[in-house]
Amino acid sequence: MQRLQRADKLLGALAFVAVQPLRWLRDRAESGHDPARVLVIKFWGIGSIQLLTPAVECLRRRHPDARLELLTLDQNARFAAGLGLFDGVRTLDVSGASWPRLLSRIVGLIARLRRERYDLVYDFEFFTRFSAVVSLLTGAPRTRGFSSPSVWRGGIHTETVPFNRYWHVARNFRCLAGGENGVAVQPADVRAFEPTDADRAELDAVLIGAGLQREGALVVVNPNAGSLSLERRWPRERFAELVTELIRVDGARVVLVGAPGEREWTGGVTALLTDLPSGRFANLCGELSIGALHALLARAALFVGNDSGPMHLAAATGAPTIGLFGPETPHMYAPLGPRVRALYEPPPCSPCINVHDNKVSSCIHGRPECLMNISVEAVTGEARSQLKRNSLRTIDERRAE
Structure with a gap:
């Protein structure tokens, strides 16, 4: 790219x-x-x-x-x-x-x-x-x-x-x-993608193959950002802390997602996870078609991810969505959905990405300090708030009311 x-x-x-x-x-x-x-x-x-x-x-x-x-x-x-x-x-x-x-x-x-x-x-x-x-x-x-x-x-x-x-x-x-x-x-x-019965069947097969349990809030996490600007990624170790906290303390089921080309980065998050309860975590990066991904988002009690494509897809489906922003501003790219929250703690140099320069970051720090300002505690707290607000119901259950 x-x-x-x-x-x-x-x-x-x-x-x-x-x-x-x-x-x-x-x-x-x-x-x-x-x-x-x-x-x-x-x-x-x-x-x-x-x-x-x-x-x-x-x-x-x-x-x-x-x-x-x-x-x-x-x-x-x-x-x-x-x-x-x-x-x-x-x-x-x-x-x-x-x-x-x-x-x-x-x-x-x-x-x-x-x-x-x-x-x-x-x-x-x-x-x-x-x-x-x-x-x-x-x-x-x-x-x-x-x-x-x-x-x-x-x-x-x-x-x-x-x-x-x-x-x-x-x-x-x-x-x-x-x-x-x-x-x-x-x-x-905003018009959302509509998954088909075949998409939902594909998702069911993947989840069964991954050994994911059926009980507990389903949290979808995307630790990736498109190759257009990799600087948008929150640190992997912080994603690992977030996943661990949501599983051990909140009893959630957590699924990692991403494109096939993002397996290495997502695998780096998985490598940092230890001693998790069986059946509560699955790394599905590169394993889902776009239809199956939307079927997954439709069942999610929460989505957490970087400023990226899946963040916008999740928000459009109606999933409670937390987007992490740093080099780019949510003023221009906040997810559009009924239940969204953009976390943004910008230093004076942010945003350093703009559409006039092909969205190439001009970071002066060597690493995105803007994203380092977002703590695990802040994301975990917002995640718990969203989960509590939605009473751990899935999108499909809320739509049926």
Whole structure:
């Protein structure tokens, strides 16, 4: 992921210059009719796609008769389809590819997109040059994206909306979709993924295989953060202390989750756990599909995790959610849900991540002091408060009332 960030920054300006003739030709074309085919671009961040859902609902109202498709990375396809918001999902696979192979895939993607003859493209990437160039190369007569005085995107988009760094990201998304109404996005505006019976059956099989008991509050913990910014991770030893406390003192069942590529980091948490009661803990990192993960979140009495995609997914399902923030501010990225709590104890240098620089941390301490300010006691106390408030009921039980 970081190599793609560097390529976008270094090669993006050259790409902008190369495609300027296409921009001039595009700007001379007629584009006055109502769009029949609309493409939404959001490549990176499953959590960002979750926060995009209120904006997509807005697009549905704005273009009620249009076919609405999403272009995203291959790894996000199942999640995006499960939201039930798009008429189609198109993908780009960037995993494990050499630069020549990746370039070949991009060329093939552009050819397929041009054949679709989109009328309008919404580029919901913040300031990546790649998504702006793809928007132009689709051949759509109208493209719409974010603008900022501090980031040059080559004048690619025919319509731009200023990105407001004082608003939550979901509100910025909705503004780009043309739905700004002067108020913040509400939790009820967020569309959650709906797991299927097959997803729930998969989860049951995994939990049985892991030997997890059926009694006790189910707490889901994500000690990971996406590779876009690993500095968002609370220390592993603190997660281990939290897990131990919730199991030994509170009698909870704790499940660790994460992506397959995060097994090593999550395993580091597991290695610090000793003498836990049998059947009260399971490390399911890399073991669950996106559907089974949502089935798990639907049963959870509590979710605790770093500022990450699973945090946003948990909040959207309605699970009581505690998000740990440091390099990024919850002012922009707080989880949106009916039962959420963002823990944030920032020193003067936080936040050091911003969307204008591809969310690359500029930490001056060598380790995130902002996250070190969040104590195990603070997280444990908030976890107990959430568990008590919800009387150890699962989301499914609360929804049935």
